[in-house]
Structures are given as C-alpha cells and as structure tokens.
Amino acid sequence: MISSSRIYDHNNVHPAYLVLWYMCLFLVLVLGVIFVVIGVQKGIKKRKNLTGAKSKIRNATQMDDFIDRNRSNARAYYIRQCNRVF
Structure with a gap:
C-alpha cells in the first residue's frame, strides 16, 4: 500500500525538472526586471519632455x-x- 507521504514527496522529483523550473523562474524574473527598467526610463523621458x-x-x-x-x-x-x- 502506498503511503500518503509518498504521494506528496517533493524530494522524489527528477533533478532535470528542478533545473528547468529554476531556469524558467530566473528567466521570468530577468524579463520582469528588464521591462520595469525600460518602463521607468520611458516614464522619466516623458516627464522630462512634458515639464x-x-x-x-x-x-x-x-x-x-x-x-x-x-x-x-x-x-x-x-x-x-x-x-x-x-
């Protein structure tokens, strides 16, 4: 019989999936930072032009x-x- 702790055991995940997961998470974070920086720079440029x-x-x-x-x-x-x- 399978114990309930075995079903939800996260230590049993293949390392390749963990690498893929962390790479995707890193990519999302990097893209988010890039978009925020571009948006802030555009906002600063617009504010300089308007004032x-x-x-x-x-x-x-x-x-x-x-x-x-x-x-x-x-x-x-x-x-x-x-x-x-x-």
Missing part, C-alpha cells in the same frame, strides 16, 4: 512651423493647379 516652459514653447513653435509649412505647401499646390487649368 518646463521651454519645452512647451519649443513644441508650440515646432507645431506652428509645421502648420505654416503645410499651409504654404498647400497654397503652392493650389496655385500650380490653377495655373495648369488656365
């Missing part, structure tokens, strides 16, 4: 330049199209 009046002014002037450039490109395109018709 400070200079960066906000710089972003606003870049947006104005972008709008002006697109507006002038659209105006030039419209003039070319009109010149093509006439």
Whole structure:
C-alpha cells in the first residue's frame, strides 16, 4: 500500500525538472526586471519632455512651423493647379 507521504514527496522529483523550473523562474524574473527598467526610463523621458516652459514653447513653435509649412505647401499646390487649368 502506498503511503500518503509518498504521494506528496517533493524530494522524489527528477533533478532535470528542478533545473528547468529554476531556469524558467530566473528567466521570468530577468524579463520582469528588464521591462520595469525600460518602463521607468520611458516614464522619466516623458516627464522630462512634458515639464518646463521651454519645452512647451519649443513644441508650440515646432507645431506652428509645421502648420505654416503645410499651409504654404498647400497654397503652392493650389496655385500650380490653377495655373495648369488656365
């Protein structure tokens, strides 16, 4: 008859399974640390970009330049199209 302690005996596990288990556990921990570090660095970079009046002014002037450039490109395109018709 099999004793109940024999069924739940964890010392009877093959060493290869223990090695696989610990390797998987180590891999999960390493990947978790890597993802946390990447997330923290992205958060710091975002916070640096968002804080400070200079960066906000710089972003606003870049947006104005972008709008002006697109507006002038659209105006030039419209003039070319009109010149093509006439």
